Amino acid sequence: MINTEAFTKRLQQVIDYYGESASSFAEKIGVQRSSISHILSGRNKPSLEFVLKILSTFPEVELYWLLNGKGEFPATKKTIVQNTIPFTSSEAPPPSPIIEKEIASEITQDKTIERIVIFYSDGSFKNFQN
Incomplete structure (x- = not known):
């Protein structure tokens, strides 16, 4: 309650x-x-x-x-460093080589990753924003 x-x-x-x-x-x-x-x-x-x-x-x-009232407002954004995998948690699955290759090919000097969303099988999700 x-x-x-x-x-x-x-x-x-x-x-x-x-x-x-x-x-x-x-x-x-x-x-x-x-x-x-x-x-x-x-x-x-x-x-x-x-x-x-x-x-x-x-x-x-x-x-x-x-x-x-637990936590903070406004929520702080998670920082993602370009060209690195943003997950350090043991609960995050290792990225597949196909996804790593696709992400690496998309990152250029003109493009940066703005947001990554992970959807879990239970319907929950985790949002990582730069």
Whole structure:
């Protein structure tokens, strides 16, 4: 269970960070203005769908920070050094030679890697941005 009052403060922080009004924020994430108003006033608790809409619209918002204040906002971008494999975690599979060759052939002085997204079989994903 999340602390609704603390969630409301973090939601207001997100709205302020992007320089939005409650109305424009609601429009951007695709919910009714009354939904934002009711959550900010403490009348309603946020639904999972509401939280997911925020996360998909504003990538700098981290799930754990939004729900329980753990982590940071805005999320810091992961730095990827060009011509190196950006994974150091033991959970990341080794890249296939075909993918390494394709990535190496794509990296030129005119092109740099902007973002890498890894999709897992359970439907989750990891986003690495430069």
